[in-house]
Amino acid sequence: MKILAFAEQRNGQFKKTAFETVAAAASLGGEVTALVIGGTAAAIAPQLGGYGAANVIAAEDPAVELYSATAYAKIIAETAEAAGADVVLLPASAMGKDVAPRVAVKLQAGLAADCTALTAAGGVLTASRPVYGGKGVVDVVVTTPRKVFTLRPNVFTAGAPSGAAASVERRAVSLQPSDLSSAVKEVKQSGGKKDVSEADVVVSGGRGLKGPEHFAMLEELAGLLGGAVGASRAVVDSGWRPHDEQVGQTGKTVSPSLYIAVGISGAVQHLAGMSSSKYIVAVNKDKDAPIFSVADYGIAGDAFEVLPAVTAEVKKLLGK
Amino acid sequence: MKIAVFVNHVPDTEAKVKAGADGRSIDPAGVNFMLNPYDEFAVEEALRTRQALGGEVVVVSLGGDANKETLRKALAMGADKAVLLKDASARDSFGVASALADFAKEYGAEIIFGGKQSIDYEGAQVGGMVAELLGWPSVSVVVKMEIKDGTVIAEREIEGGHEIVHATLPAVVLAQKGLNEPRYPSLKGIMDAKRKPIEEKTPAPVEARVQVTALRNPPAKPPGKIVGTDASAAAELVRLLHEEAKVI
Ligand SMILES: Cc1cc2nc3c(=O)[nH]c(=O)nc-3n(C[C@H](O)[C@H](O)[C@H](O)COP(=O)(O)OP(=O)(O)OC[C@H]3O[C@@H](n4cnc5c(N)ncnc54)[C@H](O)[C@@H]3O)c2cc1C
Numbered sequence: 001m002k003i004l005a006f007a008e009q010r011n012g013q014f015k016k017t018a019f020e021t022v023a024a025a026a027s028l029g030g031e032v033t034a035l036v037i038g039g040t041a042a043a044i045a046p047q048l049g050g051y052g053a054a055n056v057i058a059a060e061d062p063a064v065e066l067y068s069a070t071a072y073a074k075i076i077a078e079t080a081e082a083a084g085a086d087v088v089l090l091p092a093s094a095m096g097k098d099v100a101p102r103v104a105v106k107l108q109a110g111l112a113a114d115c116t117a118l119t120a121a122g123g124v125l126t127a128s129r130p131v132y133g134g135k136g137v138v139d140v141v142v143t144t145p146r147k148v149f150t151l152r153p154n155v156f157t158a159g160a161p162s163g164a165a166a167s168v169e170r171r172a173v174s175l176q177p178s179d180l181s182s183a184v185k186e187v188k189q190s191g192g193k194k195d196v197s198e199a200d201v202v203v204s205g206g207r208g209l210k211g212p213e214h215f216a217m218l219e220e221l222a223g224l225l226g227g228a229v230g231a232s233r234a235v236v237d238s239g240w241r242p243h244d245e246q247v248g249q250t251g252k253t254v255s256p257s258l259y260i261a262v263g264i265s266g267a268v269q270h271l272a273g274m275s276s277s278k279y280i281v282a283v284n285k286d287k288d289a290p291i292f293s294v295a296d297y298g299i300a301g302d303a304f305e306v307l308p309a310v311t312a313e314v315k316k317l318l319g320k
Numbered sequence: 321m322k323i324a325v326f327v328n329h330v331p332d333t334e335a336k337v338k339a340g341a342d343g344r345s346i347d348p349a350g351v352n353f354m355l356n357p358y359d360e361f362a363v364e365e366a367l368r369t370r371q372a373l374g375g376e377v378v379v380v381s382l383g384g385d386a387n388k389e390t391l392r393k394a395l396a397m398g399a400d401k402a403v404l405l406k407d408a409s410a411r412d413s414f415g416v417a418s419a420l421a422d423f424a425k426e427y428g429a430e431i432i433f434g435g436k437q438s439i440d441y442e443g444a445q446v447g448g449m450v451a452e453l454l455g456w457p458s459v460s461v462v463v464k465m466e467i468k469d470g471t472v473i474a475e476r477e478i479e480g481g482h483e484i485v486h487a488t489l490p491a492v493v494l495a496q497k498g499l500n501e502p503r504y505p506s507l508k509g510i511m512d513a514k515r516k517p518i519e520e521k522t523p524a525p526v527e528a529r530v531q532v533t534a535l536r537n538p539p540a541k542p543p544g545k546i547v548g549t550d551a552s553a554a555a556e557l558v559r560l561l562h563e564e565a566k567v568i
């Protein structure tokens with residue numbers, strides 16, 4: 001089996017999902033080629049050897065420093081063809097989800113998206129993916145000779161890199177103007193704050209917090225834990241928090257190691273976005289709130305008392 | 321401008337999920353279906369585009385007769401025409417995309433709106449596949465857009481920020497919540513929608529590329545530990561997170 005792993009970079013730095021994607025490819029067995037696209041892709045390419053890539057192809061061109069759905073799809077599909085890849089893995093990130101359907105069509109391949117498990121047994125690859133907002137899971141088999149999968153971020157672990165080296169091949173990119181018919185012109189960063197979908201700890205607040213000013217409590221705890229602040233839809237719709245923090249069916253899907261839900265009832269549409277978190281903590285004054293049905297640990301009490309106490313304990317633990 | 325909107329008919333978000341007799345698809349008993357929430361933003365954006373640039377809005381859905389309910393909702397919001405690509409079999413995303421792309425070509429669509437994702441199978445695939453089949457650019461997860469000199473200038477959500485994307489027309493635009501505030505159908509809209517015909521077409525068959533072998537419910541979580549009911553439980557909670565879960 002030959003596998004092409006797409007390693008996402010932005011601003012000359014790999015995203016965590018790049019390592020996850022390469023490591024997942026290596027765990028399937030077979031020969032792993034990784035692909036990095038960008039203006040200075042070759043400079044960072046060697047890092048991928050440590051996660052199991054034997055070869056890394058660096059497609060370098062100033063025209064593809066910023067993402068372009070049309071150009072990236074072309075480069076990924078052409079690289080897969082040239083490498084004779086049977087399987088293409090991408091992250092189910094904003095970029096991976098956008099480009100994968102195009103890559104699949106170009107390769108006449110079936111696509112299984114947002115997979116939370118991928119196993120190779122007896123030469124058959126089976127993927128599992130959540131459906132219906134996490135209320136169901138399907139097992140899927142891609143039936144075409146070439147297969148494309150996108151992997152949910154934070155679910156496949158990369159582990160610590162080994163000292164292995166990869167051979168890096170710089171590949172020129174040849175693009176027509178029509179290949180850039182869809183192109184990113186500018187990236188607006190939201191003030192350097194960590195995104196809920198990438199954070200390893202998410203501290204989310206709901207209507208139980210009573211007003212936007214009380215989110216400072218969550219910001220403090222999230223800051224201590226190196227995490228991000230999330231929100232329920234009720235809070236976003238009230239204008240207390242921006243939409244990019246919304247977790248759930250119509251917001252973001254997150255799978256952090258630790259998800260702390262404060263004053264959130266746990267409506268199915270909220271659970272849809274966070275039930276694949278590794279550990280869930282709920283703080284809610286209603287002991288019958290549905291959030292407790294998915295929580296590993298809970299405190300059935302008033303957030304205004306409990307949260308400052310938790311923050312104080314965390315400070316003690318971290319020696320701050 | 322000829323504007324096409326792809327609308328999917330999906331179980332509502334409260335639906336109980338249980339596998340049917342085949343073990344692979346949802347048992348529809350007692351499940352209510354609705355217009356996919358993201359597609360509602362797509363319909364609204366199409367109506368606004370028609371208002372700004374003139375033209376007509378056709379809404380298209382692939383599925384069985386039940387999908388007419390969703391098409392009527394879009395008509396009631398103000399779409400001009402509705403087309404049902406009638407196929408009640410469970411097509412995979414590529415099968416759906418092929419039929420929708422064939423329709424868009426035949427109709428002569430100049431822009432296509434869809435949702436970023438269906439909330440049933442959650443593929444987020446169909447829009448990108450249609451664009452690739454047509455050889456068009458596309459922008460997904462769009463929260464803001466305008467059309468200027470034949471180019472869609474769109475803002476899409478990414479991790480930790482937004483990307484400003486330029487896509488030349490014809491293009492596919494896939495809506496995220498926040499793009500607009502969808503209108504409620506007016507009473508007159510609802511009455512008119514009842515009278516508007518829904519055209520039916522039979523899409524060409526397409527071989528499946530992905531096969532679902534099982535639909536399961538995720539393993540039930542063992543009941544969590546209620547550590548306490550007030551601030552005095554904080555120390556124990558933090559100890560458990562540190563020593564047992566090892567997440568802090
Ligand atoms: C199509 C659709 C899509 C949706 N998408 C999303 C989505 O993406 N994300 C999302 O979150 N929701 C979504 N929703 C909305 C969802 O159904 C709920 O309405 C929403 O999640 C409720 O938010 P909440 O838990 O903050 O508020 P509430 O349901 O009002 O819950 C507040 C909770 O705070 C507790 N509380 C009150 N005071 C205190 C206190 N002092 N201390 C501790 N606890 C306290 C209460 O006991 C209660 O459980 C969607 C709905 C629909 C129909």
Ligand SMILES: Nc1ncnc2c1ncn2[C@@H]1O[C@H](COP(=O)(O)O)[C@@H](O)[C@H]1O
Binds near residue numbers: 327382436439447
């Ligand atoms: N059966 C369908 N009929 C019409 N449009 C669809 C259908 N399935 C998906 N779409 C469109 O494609 C978008 C993405 O769907 P999906 O790839 O299924 O997540 C949806 O939001 C719809 O706009």
